Amino acid sequence: MRQLSSSGQQALNDVAQRHGFSLDAVQSMLISVSNGNGSMAQFSHPEFGGSGQWMQGGMTMIGDMFNNNLKGRVDSLCAELSRLNSNNSNLYVATPVQPDWWGPDLRWPNSTGGQNGLRYAWFSQAHRLAIETNGQVTIYDTLDHQIGGVSQQQSGGSSVTFSSQYGYVDLSQLPIVSVNGVAPAKAFVAVTPSYSHSNTNNNSNNTNGNSNSHTTGYAPAPATTSTTSSSVGQSDIFSSLEKLATLQSRGILSEQEFATKKAELLSRL
Numbered sequence: 486m487r488q489l490s491s492s493g494q495q496a497l498n499d500v501a502q503r504h505g506f507s508l509d510a511v512q513s514m515l516i517s518v519s520n521g522n523g524s525m526a527q528f529s530h531p532e533f534g535g536s537g538q539w540m541q542g543g544m545t546m547i548g549d550m551f552n553n554n555l556k557g558r559v560d561s562l563c564a565e566l567s568r569l570n571s572n573n574s575n576l577y578v579a580t581p582v583q584p585d586w587w588g589p590d591l592r593w594p595n596s597t598g599g600q601n602g603l604r605y606a607w608f609s610q611a612h613r614l615a616i617e618t619n620g621q622v623t624i625y626d627t628l629d630h631q632i633g634g635v636s637q638q639q640s641g642g643s644s645v646t647f648s649s650q651y652g653y654v655d656l657s658q659l660p661i662v663s664v665n666g667v668a669p670a671k672a673f674v675a676v677t678p679s680y681s682h683s684n685t686n687n688n689s690n691n692t693n694g695n696s697n698s699h700t701t702g703y704a705p706a707p708a709t710t711s712t713t714s715s716s717v718g719q720s721d722i723f724s725s726l727e728k729l730a731t732l733q734s735r736g737i738l739s740e741q742e743f744a745t746k747k748a749e750l751l752s753r754l
Contacts, residue, residue, distance in 0.1 A: 493576035496569060504562045506532050514559075515566050523567040539563040587615035587622060588666055598635065603645065605635040613662065616645065618735060622666075625659040644739050655742075657732050669728070722750050 489497065501511040510532040517526035518539075529536040534555055535548025545560040569576065585591070587606050591613055594606035606615045607627070614625040614632060630649035635656075645656040661669050726747060733743040 487577040490575055490578045496576065500562070500565060500569070504558055504565075506558075506562065511562070511566070514562060515570065518563055518566045519570055523571050526563055533559050541567060586617055587624070591615065591624075596632070596634075600636075603635075607632045607635075614647070614659065616656070618737075621664065621735070623664050624662040625656065626662050627659060630654065630659075644742060645737050656737055657729075657742075657746075661728070670724075722753055725750055 497511050497515065498508060501508045504511070506514075510530050513530050514526065514528055514533070517528040521527070524541045526539045527537075528539070533547055534550075534552060537545070537547035537559065539545045539560060541564070543560070545556050545563070547556050547559055549555055585606075586604070587594075591606070591608050591611060593608070594615075595609045597604070597606045599605065603616065603618045605617070607613075608615070609631070612627045612629075614627050614635075616623050616625065616635070630647070630651065633648040635645060635647045646653045647656060648654075663669070729738065729743055729746050729750075732738040733740065738746070
C-alpha cells in the first residue's frame with residue numbers, strides 16, 4: 486500500500502470512528518478498494534465477516550451472509566472509501582518520479598530487454614542504444630542499424646552482439662556516445678601553423694657598384710612535421726587500446742577478441 490500522508494491518516498481515523506471499525510480493518514479495505522479502481526473490492530478481514538466482495542451500485546457479499554446489519558455497514562464503508570480514494574489527492578504521500586535508467590536525454594524506447602545482468606533500450610529516432618551492466622550505463626550511436634535484439638554470448642568469454650539488417654554485429658563496432666552521462670575523451674590533435682615569409686632587398690649603388698641581397702624565410706622543418714604526425718597517429722592507437730581494454734574489463738569483449746584487435750592496432754606502430 487502507498488504511504489498515507491498525515492492528512493490521509495487523519496481521514497482514515499475519522500472514517501473508522503464513524504463506521505465502528507478498527508483502523509486496521511479500514512486500511513485493509515482501502516487497499517481492496519484501491520486495487521479495484523474504486524468501483525469494486527475483494528476483501529478478507531474478520532471484522533467484515535471473513536471474505537467478501539463489494540461492487541459499486543449496491544452489490545455486497547460477506548461471509549456472514551445473514552448478517553444484514555454488517556452487510557450494510559460494509560457497503561457504506563466501501564462507498565465512502567471509494568469517494569475518498571478518488572477525490573482526495575492528499576490521501577497519500579507523493580511518490581517522486583524515478584528517472585529511467587538510461588538517463589533524462591532519451592525518451593520512448595522502441596524496444597527494451599535484458600538477460601544475465603545486462604539490460605538494453607533501443608531508441609530508433611535518436612539512433613541510440615543504451616546498455617546497462619553492473620550499474621554502468623553506456624550509450625552507443627547505432628548509425629544506420631535497425632536493431633532487432635541484443636544478446637550476450639558466454640561461450641569463450643563474454644561479448645554482446647545485436648541483430649540488424651546487416652546480420653549480427655558486435656557491440657564494440659558502435660561508437661560510444663557517453664558512459665554514465667559523460668562523453669568519452671577525444672584525442673586532441675595539435676595543428677602546427679605554417680608561416681612562410683620571404684623578403685628580398687636589393688640595393689645597388691651606382692657609385693661604388695656594390696650589390697647587397699638579403700632573404701629571410703620561416704617554415705616548419707619537414708622533420709618536425711613528420712614527428713608531429715607520427716605522434717598523433719600513436720596517440721590515436723594508444724587511445725583505441727585503452728578503449729578496448731575498458732570493453733574487455735566490462736566483459737563486452739572476450740580475451741580472444743581483445744588480443745586480436747590489440748595485435749591489429751600494435752601492428753600499425
